[in-house]
Amino acid sequence: MxxxxxxxxxxxxxxxxxxxxxxxxxxxxxxxxxxxxxxxxxxxxxxxxxxxxxxxxxxxxxxxxxxxxxxxxxxxxxxxxxxxxxLGVDKKNEAFLIGAGKLGQAILSYHALQGFGINIIAAFDVDKSKVDTQYGNIQILHFDKLGELAKRLGVGIGILTVPGSAAQEAAEAMVKSGITAIWNLTPAKLRLSSNIIVQDTAMYSDVAVLLHKLNS
Amino acid sequence: MxxxxxxxxxxxxxxxxxxxxxxxxxxxxxxxxxxxxxxxxxxxxxxxxxxxxxxxxxxxxxxxxxxxxxxxxxxxxxxxxxxxxxLGVDKKNEAFLIGAGKLGQAILSYHALQGFGINIIAAFDVDKSKVDTQYGNIQILHFDKLGELAKRLGVGIGILTVPGSAAQEAAEAMVKSGITAIWNLTPAKLRLSSNIIVQDTAMYSDVAVLLHKLNS
DNA sequence: TAGATTGTTAATCGATTAACAATC
DNA sequence: TAGATTGTTAATCGATTAACAATC
Incomplete structure (x- = not known):
């Protein structure tokens, strides 16, 4: 064969x-x-x-x-x-958001995302002042609970909005939790198993294009 | 000729x-x-x-x-x-940020941006509870003051982080104020004079790619 | 029927990848 | 000198754009 x-x-x-x-x-x-x-x-x-x-x-x-x-x-x-x-907008596409800082909160409050097919059902952070609070109608849980919850709910998509310095470690934990698709909004270049789907939103790349167009 | x-x-x-x-x-x-x-x-x-x-x-x-x-x-x-x-990182590249909501704040707190060449020197919003406060070391001013300040300081770059519904109007005001390059982080498709440089960071496009890879 | 627009095949354009000579 | 890597030209690949036949 x-x-x-x-x-x-x-x-x-x-x-x-x-x-x-x-x-x-x-x-x-x-x-x-x-x-x-x-x-x-x-x-x-x-x-x-x-x-x-x-x-x-x-x-x-x-x-x-x-x-x-x-x-x-x-x-x-x-x-x-x-x-x-x-595009699969009709599918469930349930996602977890990892990192409830400013960028994470911006994504959480951007309700239009649901219209593009992603359904955020919980957020995770390590900051104790954020854990167990609500943001909009989404609960922020401690990062430690990610693995258990991801497996129990069968969530496969993770939105990564932690600081760049924490990105690789967080991503690895996400993969261990059974997450197979990561939307990476950090500047970090993730090094993960090749079967994991990673989609980067690289804002700095757009800045580079803008400045070059402006300065030339 | x-x-x-x-x-x-x-x-x-x-x-x-x-x-x-x-x-x-x-x-x-x-x-x-x-x-x-x-x-x-x-x-x-x-x-x-x-x-x-x-x-x-x-x-x-x-x-x-x-x-x-x-x-x-x-x-x-x-x-x-x-x-x-x-890339012109050494140049001044002074920018205003328009819209000090969650996404705007995320950009403001992302200090690494300076390392990519953009220097945010003030932020603008229409929300009275935000106006005249500081975020980090950046002053948030009323949107009405944009025109005067942009002209006085000769700032040519605008970072657009208002809600999508306000994007077109805000962008037009920015152009009137002398801004010639816009980094557009809203989902709106801006319709501006062709001599204005617009760089879109279209997060929803990346979501579409991610979901398609996942669902196929 | 005439004409605009779809749907598809062919041509062009631009970026990536391969090949290879130059060189440290 | 031998060999790895730069620098550049050529080949390939993929996306955009053009051409045109089908059709409502």
Whole structure:
């Protein structure tokens, strides 16, 4: 039995990551259109607003399996449903937030995140003044309880908002607790087992791009 | 006189944006090495740690103008200086922060930002309970004062951390105040004059990528 | 029917990766 | 000198954009 062949058998019709990153922009815009009572929308019309190439928009939508009508465009409602289903927004996607500092609190209070498919069900911290308090309607628990709770509730997603210096250690504890996907908002470069999904939000990278554009 | 030709004359040796985004990762790693007393480092050695392609690392470094020695690698100190100079970290880069909510406070308390070249010198908000207080050593002023202060101090960078619903309006006020570069941390898609530099940090895009990787 | 827009295939563009000569 | 690594040119890969046929 040839393992290499088996891996290749999974036909690689994978979405480009840039497409994936544009998806939430689409749903946000489409929801605004829906509220304005717009029923159908064409790719060129969206292009006008978002400044994406119309062909690219058509291609992006095609990945979700939605069908449009020539001359008419797409049903706004259908599009929203199709994209959200494709992204897995309808799934449970329960997450723990690790590190209830300012950034963690900002994420906790950003309720729109639920609209993008992530459902934060508890937060963890080591700071005794924060532990066993509520933030919004989310309980902050001691970090020690992460392992037990993650296993009991079967939570697989962790949002990492601890200080950069504590990030690696916290991430390792998360993995031990059974967390398999980490949204890393710290500046740290995490070194974890390759089967763990890590998604970095590297703010400093964006700062570098901004400054370079400004100073050149 | 042909304008089109004049524009093209500026030989397009522009850095790829991915290169720019990797730069801060390099400086962070190199600074750690420096603290460990490492004097020289080769691209293959960095590749081992950061999992970037070694050729890509060599190319990235070349953009900054630094010179390496075959068989030895690069001087860690020289590299840091070269990259930081290239990114404009040495420049003043004074910035205002607009919106002193949780996310704004998180940015304000993230002192490492200074190490990436941005120097926040004041924050603005419309919330009376926040106005005229200090956060860390940064004064929070009323949003009304933005225009006057931006002009007086010649501040050109604005960090936008208001709620998404207020983002467009705040951004327009910033532009009127003479701000030419905006780091947009809100989910809003800003519609501004094309000469304004806007850099989005779109957290929801990263969530979309994470969930898709997890659910597939 | 005429024309706008979808859907798909082909061309282009840009970044990554590979190859290799130069060199310390 | 031998060999590792830089520096650069070429090949590959993937995403964007263009072209165009299908169709409502």
């Amino acid at each position: 040839n393992t290499t062949k088996n891996i290749k058998r999974t036909k690689k019709v994978d979405v480009p990551e840039p497409t994936l990153k544009r998806m939430p922009t689409y749903t946000m815009h489409l929801k605004a259109l829906l509220q304005q009572g717009v029923v159908n929308i064409s790719a060129p019309a969206i292009s006008e607003e978002l400044h994406f190439d119309p062909t690219q928009i058509v291609k992006d939508f095609a990945f979700t399996g939605v069908k449009g009508k020539p001359k008419v465009g797409y049903s706004v409602v259908e599009l929203i449903h199709s994209i959200e289903k494709y | 042909n304008t089109t030709k004049n524009i093209k004359r500026t030989k397009k040796v522009d850095v790829p944006e991915p290169t720019l985004k990797r730069m801060p990762t390099y400086t962070m790693h190199l600074k750690a090495l420096l603290q460990q007393g490492v004097v020289n480092i080769s691209a293959p050695a960095i590749s081992e740690e950061l999992h970037f392609d070694p050729t890509q690392i060599v190319k990235d470094f070349a953009f900054t103008g630094v010179k390496g020695k075959p068989k030895v690698g690069y001087s860690v100190v020289e590299l840091i200086h070269s990259i930081e100079k290239y």
